[in-house]
Amino acid sequence: MSSPFASRLGLEHPLIQAPMSGSSPPALVAAVSNAGGLGSLGAGYLEPQAILEQAAQVRALGDRPYAIGLFVLPDEFDADMSAVAKAREQLDALMAREGLDVRTSLPTRWAPRFSEQFAALCEARPAVASFAFGLINPAQLRELQQRDIYVIGTATTVTEARAWAAAGADAVCVQGAEAGGHRGTFLHEAEDAMIGLFALLPLTVRALAESSSEVPVIAAGGIMDGRGMLAAEVLGAAASQLGTAFLTCPECSAAETWKRDLPHVEADQVTTIRGFSGRAARGLRNRFVEAMPEALEGLPYPVLNALTAPLRRAAAAAGRGDLLSEWCGQAAGLVRPQPAAELVARLMHEYRLARRLQAP
Numbered sequence: 001m002s003s004p005f006a007s008r009l010g011l012e013h014p015l016i017q018a019p020m021s022g023s024s025p026p027a028l029v030a031a032v033s034n035a036g037g038l039g040s041l042g043a044g045y046l047e048p049q050a051i052l053e054q055a056a057q058v059r060a061l062g063d064r065p066y067a068i069g070l071f072v073l074p075d076e077f078d079a080d081m082s083a084v085a086k087a088r089e090q091l092d093a094l095m096a097r098e099g100l101d102v103r104t105s106l107p108t109r110w111a112p113r114f115s116e117q118f119a120a121l122c123e124a125r126p127a128v129a130s131f132a133f134g135l136i137n138p139a140q141l142r143e144l145q146q147r148d149i150y151v152i153g154t155a156t157t158v159t160e161a162r163a164w165a166a167a168g169a170d171a172v173c174v175q176g177a178e179a180g181g182h183r184g185t186f187l188h189e190a191e192d193a194m195i196g197l198f199a200l201l202p203l204t205v206r207a208l209a210e211s212s213s214e215v216p217v218i219a220a221g222g223i224m225d226g227r228g229m230l231a232a233e234v235l236g237a238a239a240s241q242l243g244t245a246f247l248t249c250p251e252c253s254a255a256e257t258w259k260r261d262l263p264h265v266e267a268d269q270v271t272t273i274r275g276f277s278g279r280a281a282r283g284l285r286n287r288f289v290e291a292m293p294e295a296l297e298g299l300p301y302p303v304l305n306a307l308t309a310p311l312r313r314a315a316a317a318a319g320r321g322d323l324l325s326e327w328c329g330q331a332a333g334l335v336r337p338q339p340a341a342e343l344v345a346r347l348m349h350e351y352r353l354a355r356r357l358q359a360p
């Protein structure tokens with residue numbers, strides 16, 4: 001897979017392990033980068049100090065290029081405290097019913113301040129900065145450029161891809177509707193931006209070419225093997241970004257129960273869920289999703305995300321995958337549990353094989 005994108009970043013393979021906030025620890029990131037792909041530290045939930053510490057751990061494990069991924073959010077959030085109180089009551093009742101010995105609490109902040117996370121990212125100076133949920137501003141783009149940090153913006157529609165290209169991103173990652181985890185959507189309602197990768201990718205490639213933009217397009221959503229990577233390349237992708245495929249690696253910090261569930265997931269069990277975080281995300285329809293208290297429906301991200309954190313932590317500790325946010329893409333059933341370096345080698349072997357089979 002000869003790719004100017006990979007050469008520009010000094011990667012052996014045009015393969016990105018997606019930033020997965022909460023599930024992409026330094027060991028996974030370094031293993032992928034050391035194997036010739038681009039490992040990404042999903043830092044959306046990390047306080048600035050933790051970003052610096054985890055970035056240092058990645059660097060200590062190898063000196064290959066890696067990415068840090070952040071969620072672009074306002075620094076401060078207002079919450080409707082009567083809705084918060086109702087949601088807490090319902091969550092506490094749910095945890096009591098399910099025999100989990102924890103209760104919700106009011107956090108000191110709903111989420112880390114984006115501006116402080118951004119400053120930590122600049123200080124850590126990874127090769128790549130990856131953003132979802134919004135655009136960065138021109139001053140922030142300049143700061144990254146001054147440090148020679150390559151910028152990838154996440155888009156779920158052609159309009160969002162154009163917005164990132166206009167904002168000066170070095171590459172746009174299109175996130176198809178198949179993709180696991182939170183939707184990166186920021187200019188539309190999430191349900192209006194559920195476009196399958198086979199439609200979104202070539203539409204975006206054409207739109208950016210028509211606007212004479214040289215911005216490479218990265219494909220994300222449902223890619224689980226080398227054939228999928230080749231298909232994305234044929235449709236114009238400069239690289240493939242895989243999240244779910246890496247969740248079953250031993251280096252991944254996803255809960256064991258979640259890892260065990262993934263190989264058995266049927267695509268019709270994977271759905272769009274707001275009830276864990278207040279923002280549309282793709283994951284497994286489990287007991288929590290079925291029993292989700294109505295009071296949670298109206299609460300926005302990141303308020304609800306902070307309120308459900310104790311439940312998710314307790315569920316993981318108790319091995320209760322049915323109460324956990326088991327994020328995954330629609331093709332989760334195709335996971336192959338194995339060490340990350342082996343998975344990278346296998347993906348590239350499959351990619352080369354598929355390419356040979358397609359050759360005239």
Ligand SMILES: Cc1cc2nc3c(=O)[nH]c(=O)nc-3n(C[C@H](O)[C@H](O)[C@H](O)COP(=O)(O)O)c2cc1C
Nearest residue numbers: 018019020021042132179180181221222243244329
């Ligand atoms: C567990 C999990 C967490 C994720 N967290 C993030 C994140 O922090 N930042 C981000 O840009 N994308 C995140 N994503 C989305 C990925 O970047 C990517 O779009 C998705 O994994 C691609 O689809 P796939 O899971 O089918 O490979 C996450 C995905 C998963 C599965």
